[in-house]
Amino acid sequence: MEIKKLEFKKQSSTALTDQNLRKALRNTTDRFRASRKRAYDELEGFEDLRNRAREIKKETIENLPIYLGMLEGNVIKTGGKVHWAQDGEEACRIIVEIARENGVRSVVKSKSMATEEIELNHALEEAGIKAVETDLGEYIIQLAKERPSHIIAPAIHKSKDDISRLFSEKLSIPYYTEPEQLTRVARERLRSEFLSADMGVSGVNFAVAETGTIVVVENEGNARLSTTVPRVHVAVMGIEKVIPRYGDLSIFLPVLVRSATGQKISTYVSFITGPKRKSDMDGPEEFHLVIVDNGRAKILASEETRESLYCIRCGACLNICPVYRQVGGHSYGWVYSGPIGAIITPQLLGAEKAPELPFASSLCGACKDVCPVKIDFPKVLLELRKRVVEGENKDGRGGEAGLLERLLVRLWRISMESKTAYSLLSTLSYFLQFPWLSKNRKLSSLPYPFSEWTNDRDFPAVAKIPFRKRWKEISKI
C-alpha cells in the first residue's frame, strides 16, 4: 500500500477544466450549505451544542487511552471482540483473518472512511473474498474503481449521465436515465448481496466508552442491513471515534447530522452493543471491533495540531470551502478531502508525502466557522506549513522549501529589517517596473513567477511616491 507523493496542484488544474464536475460541485455544495444553515438557524442553542461537543472531544482526546480502555472492556463484556491495529496493513490482516476463520466468501460493506483509508476492499479481494459496497454513492464509486470525493457524498463528482453510462456498462443493463430506474437496479443487485453475505463490515460514527456501544448514522438503511443480516459483523474505527458517555450522543448526533446534511436526524441511527443475545430475534453471532491507529498517535502527540482528531466527519468544511468547491475531492489525492483532508492527510501520511496540501487554502477560515467541533483549521494549517518549510529543524533549514524560496525569503526579510533597505527596495521596484508598465498604468505581463498572477489578472503599478515619503508633507498639515 505504497502511497505516492500527492500532487494537489497538478490534479486541481485538471479538475478545473472539467465543467461538469464544477457544476456538480456547485450544485451539491450549495444545497448542503443551505440545508446546514437552515438547520443551524432553526435550532436555538446550536452554538452551545458546538461548544459542548468541542469540550467533550477535548476531554476525550486528552484522555484517549483511558476511554479506549473503557471501550475495550465494555465491548468484551457484552460479548464482542476488540482488535488493535497499528497501521492499515495490520487492520486488513486482522479483518481477513476473521473472515478466513469464519469461512467467509462474500462481504457487504456500509460506507466507512476508515476502511477506505486502510484499503480494505483491496486486501479482501487479494484474499479471494468478494466485497460489495452497499451505500449507493459508494457502490457507484466501487463500480468506477475510484475513491470517494466527499466524506458523506462519495459520488458527488458524478453526474446522472456518468452514472447511467457506468451502470449500463458494468451491470450490463440498458442505458437508464431516470434516477429512480438506476436506484431500483442498485437496490435489486444489493438485496441479493445482503442475503448471501457471510460478513458485514461497517464504520463507526461514535463508540461509547461507558457502554461499549457503537453508533452508525446513515440514510439508506444499508448499514443496518450490513450489520444485522450476515453472521459476522466487523466494525472499523479510528482511535478518535470514542466518546465517553451514552448521554454525549444527545449532543453529537444533532451536531453531526445537522452539519452534514441539514437533517434534524438521519433516517437510521443504529446503536449496536455486542453480538446477538439469546433473546434477540436477529443480529450477527459475532461482533468484532477493529480500532485503528494508522498515524493518529503521532497527531495525538502534537499539542499544536491535536485538535485535528476532534473531527466527526460531517463534511461541512468541504461544503463551505471555496477551494473544494472549485476542484473537488480527488484533487486532494487521498481519502480525505477539503479542509479536513488538507490538515489530516499530511499528518497521517507524513508531510513529505503531501507537502502541497497545507498550502492549498487561502486561509479564509470559513471551515472553522462551520465546523461542529470548532477545529481551528487556519491555526493547524499554519503549523503544518511551518513543518513543511522547517522540516525537523526549528531554525528554518532542512524542510521541503526549495533553496531558491529560502533565499528569496531571507533576502526579503533582510530588506524588511531595515528602513533604508526597505525604502531602497521600494524605489528600485518603481524603476524596475517600467519595461512592463502598460498604458493604463498596470502591469499586465510580468516574468515568472509573477506571471502566475499576470496571466489572468493585472497587477497595480508601484507608486512613484510611497506613503512614507508623502508623510513628510502630510505631517506638516
Add this chain to the structure above:
Amino acid sequence: MRQQNQSKKKVSLFITCLVDNFFPQVGESMVKVLRKLGVEVDFPVDQTCCGQPAFNSGFQHDAKALAKRFLSIFQDDNCYVVCPSGSCTTMVKIFYRELLKEESRGLELADRLASRTYEFSAFLTNVLHVEDVGASYSGKVTYHDSCHLLRELRIRDEPRKLIKSVKGIDFVEMNLHDACCGFGGTFSIMFPGVSISMLEEKIISIVESGADTIVSTDMGCLMHIEGAMSRRKIPVKVMHIAELLASEL
C-alpha cells in the same frame, strides 16, 4: 491601555506594505478621516512589514524576527495602532501571540499591542463611536467581507454601518459577500488556477448585484478583484473604505 482622559485620542498609523507602495492614497484618506474626527495622527517612520507573508508561507522563524521589530516600533502604550487592513491587523492582534507564545517578554508586549490595535473601520465605530463621518459619494455600492476581518476579528456590521451613513449612497448586498475572493497572499501565485476560479465567482456576484463600486477593508482583496476586473474590462470601481469615507470631506 492607559486612560487617555478626555484629551485628544492619539493614533499611530500602521500602514501595510501594500498600501505604502501601491496605494498610498488609502493611507492619505485614513489620515484625512481621522483628523476630521479630531484624532492626533502619527506615522512611525521605521515601520516596514508586519511579517505576515513569511508567517503564512511557513517561514515562522523569519516572521518572528519581523514581529519583534514591529513590537519595538509600536511601543508607545498611549497610542492606538490603526491599520487599513483586517488581515495585517489580525497578524498583529492574533498571530503575534501565537508566534511569540514561548517568549514571556515578547508575549507580554504582543498582548499589550493587541489590546490597542484596531482595523480602521472597527476603530471608527468601536473606539470613536462614529458611524457617520460626514462623507458623500454618489453611487450604488456593494461590500466585500475580507476573510480575516470577518472570521478572525469578527467585524461584519461596522464597515456596513459606515458605508450606509455616507450621503448619496445606494447600498446593495451582493450574493457571495462573505466568500473568499481567492487572494490569500502567496496562494494566488502558488495555485493561480484555483485562485482565479474563486475570483470569477466573486466577480459574477459583484456584477449581478448591479453595483458600480465595490468597497472593502483590505487592499489585498481589492487588488485581486480589481486585477481581474480591469483585465476583463468590467467597469466597476474598486475602493478602500478609507477612500470612500474621505470622499468630499
